[in-house]
Amino acid sequence: MNNVFVIGLGLIGGSMMLDLKYMEEGTTVYGIDHNEDHLDHALELGIIDKKADLNDLGTADLVIVSIPVNALVNQLGDILDRVKDDCLVIDTGSTKKLICEAVANHPKRRNFMAAHPIAGTEFSGPQAAIRDLFKGKTNIICEVEKTAFRLQERALAIFSELGMRIRYMDPVSHDKHIAYVSHLSHISSFMLGKTVIEKERNERDIFDMAGSGFESTVRLAKSSPDMWTPIFEQNKVNVIETLDEYIANLEEFKKLMEEDNFNAIYERMENTNRIKEILNGIIIKTT
Amino acid sequence: MNNVFVIGLGLIGGSMMLDLKYMEEGTTVYGIDHNEDHLDHALELGIIDKKADLNDLGTADLVIVSIPVNALVNQLGDILDRVKDDCLVIDTGSTKKLICEAVANHPKRRNFMAAHPIAGTEFSGPQAAIRDLFKGKTNIICEVEKTAFRLQERALAIFSELGMRIRYMDPVSHDKHIAYVSHLSHISSFMLGKTVIEKERNERDIFDMAGSGFESTVRLAKSSPDMWTPIFEQNKVNVIETLDEYIANLEEFKKLMEEDNFNAIYERMENTNRIKEILNGIIIKTT
CATH class of the missing domain: 1.10.3660.10 (6-phosphogluconate dehydrogenase C-terminal like domain)
Structure with missing residues (x-):
């Protein structure tokens, strides 16, 4: 993985980037957020290396989408449209049914892994991001069988390095x-x-x-x-x-x-x- | 203060004794509890120096009554009956109206100070007792004017050494x-x-x-x-x-x-x- 994109620089996306940056040499982290202040803070705090926008997604090897669940439902299809064939897209939404339904028939459904890392604090924004937020926490993965084998493997390696325990579950449950x-x-x-x-x-x-x-x-x-x-x-x-x-x-x-x-x-x-x-x-x- | 009695060796009574023992040289702490296990644990943990019973209260200089509020209403009068004229009796109950009413006309009402130290954890029993539980916490004192001047002074000195902030309030409020x-x-x-x-x-x-x-x-x-x-x-x-x-x-x-x-x-x-x-x-x- 070289080009990591994070869409939504809140607590979850920000904390994940802080950990991922140390996991592989030569990783460049690109941040996308409609809130310019969040981007500036994320740059200052070393959470991201560069600001980016959706038009840059074609260069992404990994995209973490950590935006509110209504935005996820609306934007996930467009995000998938823009990524290359071997890019892994992971969401972190706290609901799973509508998100999975939104991309159920997307031609790039196999690039997507539906995840819910059960981690967080009551704080939000990039300033709230911390290292090791995910260590020992549970990550619920839904419809794992719909993600391409090689991308499943890559996702699990990332979650394992973040220190998360994996549980598989259907979105309705x-x-x-x-x-x-x-x-x-x-x-x-x-x-x-x-x-x-x-x-x-x-x-x-x-x-x-x-x-x-x-x-x-x-x-x-x-x-x-x-x-x-x-x-x-x-x-x-x-x-x-x-x-x-x-x-x-x-x-x-x-x-x-x-x-x-x-x-x-x-x-x-x-x-x-x-x-x-x-x-x-x-x-x-x-x- | 020399002879300190604690009635009820739970989290509050136990923690208070742990602090008080270090406050004045020559203090002996006597424990009273209907639960023999609590007394044994309190002795082992160094919370109390000696086991005692209600008949020993005549030798007390200070009595902390930290028992459930129904027991407080029932027993506070009897406890006051047994103490000497210059003994200070402090309760730690989480309600105040019925407790204050129960001793309103007691001839030794002036020996009593109604207090609610707002401190605690979700744990209970002497094993849960810890040092400095009361530091920086609020202590609500009710009907302070009904306690004898000299005993008010002694009580405030104790609360001050425990590190508590004092708030005065009527029992109904x-x-x-x-x-x-x-x-x-x-x-x-x-x-x-x-x-x-x-x-x-x-x-x-x-x-x-x-x-x-x-x-x-x-x-x-x-x-x-x-x-x-x-x-x-x-x-x-x-x-x-x-x-x-x-x-x-x-x-x-x-x-x-x-x-x-x-x-x-x-x-x-x-x-x-x-x-x-x-x-x-x-x-x-x-x-």
């Missing part, structure tokens, strides 16, 4: 399950932040009372609306289902409180404490 | 606001954990897909039901109010999704991003 373990967490956090801000609007020093527990549960409410609005839109049906179940659990908790059934409340919490072992699994895997 | 910035976070986290565990019961490797965002939002679902059930019970009215508002926000978010009103969803998230500045305030204060 991906979107269904990710709604529970990622999308719902973001909504719960955003709405918690909203509830508290609304209530305490006029009493700012109340936040003096907030401890690390509050901080942890509302951390995701710092996330970018530009990234998350199209995710919720594309995964609407699954997300609404998770929201229904979450709201039903909250309603039940409230009802138990109103009925003074604190034994049942104790039991609900005790059963949920099992999350400890589940999280231990996550922590062991990711460190 | 404390319980109202803490419901938003602490109790609601715990319920949101417990119910998120419950929703995901229920859904993914038969697909354990789905948790492979969970990243640090999920981990952060469900962290509090590891918390102890023994501690939290009585907190929700004592703060029932306020907690139900916060739950109503939280559920209403989630319902609205769901409705906006169903109506494909993603502009409004974007706007809700963007407005809530202000939580960044609020959290920066918390982080600056606590580190």
Whole structure:
């Protein structure tokens, strides 16, 4: 690989470039972003070597597309149109069904690998990019069989050097399950932040009372609306289902409180404490 | 201060003792706990010097009562009955109204200081105790005027050595606001954990897909039901109010999704991003 292009210089694309630059001598990283400030920052921070635009894609050996999922659906076909026959194009979108459908019949479908590296922080933009973001993290690959053999091989070598664990999954299952373990967490956090801000609007020093527990549960409410609005839109049906179940659990908790059934409340919490072992699994895997 | 007693050798009581032992030469720490294992662990870990029971309280100069809030309401009067006239008794309960009411007319009310050190982790028991847990954290003191002057002074000196920032508040306001910035976070986290565990019961490797965002939002679902059930019970009215508002926000978010009103969803998230500045305030204060 010599000419690496990254389209979208956010946290994911930027962090991936920081790692890839050290992986192979003679790699030149070209950055494409509609936000000129992001390009300038990425150059200053050494994330990219050169600015580029879509017309330069014909020289690319590898293209990482890390843009919001609505832009992915719209632009992926055009990107594939522009690359040469042995170029590998990888997306990093948090939804997979509509993205895979958008290029299902594209003549260069075999140049594309649908991926979702489950990594990130609540921060965004090239300034948020960090080395080793992907180390020990899970990367979901969808429809691997639709990618050309040699390009599968190259992609897996890259993910392996980034330190990622690979899981294969069909796009529909991906979107269904990710709604529970990622999308719902973001909504719960955003709405918690909203509830508290609304209530305490006029009493700012109340936040003096907030401890690390509050901080942890509302951390995701710092996330970018530009990234998350199209995710919720594309995964609407699954997300609404998770929201229904979450709201039903909250309603039940409230009802138990109103009925003074604190034994049942104790039991609900005790059963949920099992999350400890589940999280231990996550922590062991990711460190 | 020479004879320090701690009643309840959990995270809070244990951590406080670890710090206090180093604050004054010649301090002997006595531990009281109905759980014999906790006492044994606390001895082994050097958190306490000696095991004791309630009959020994007559020799105490300082008593820290760090037991669940229902036990506090039941036992605080008896504890005050047993201490000498110049002994300072401090509680660390996460609710304040019922605790203050329970001893409002106690003849030794002036020996008591109602406190809520907003510190902790999701872990519990003496094994979870750590040095410097309270450094930079907020300590809410209620009804300070009801504590004897000299004992106020002693308490403030202790909190100052622990590194805590003091905020004075009436018990009713404390319980109202803490419901938003602490109790609601715990319920949101417990119910998120419950929703995901229920859904993914038969697909354990789905948790492979969970990243640090999920981990952060469900962290509090590891918390102890023994501690939290009585907190929700004592703060029932306020907690139900916060739950109503939280559920209403989630319902609205769901409705906006169903109506494909993603502009409004974007706007809700963007407005809530202000939580960044609020959290920066918390982080600056606590580190």
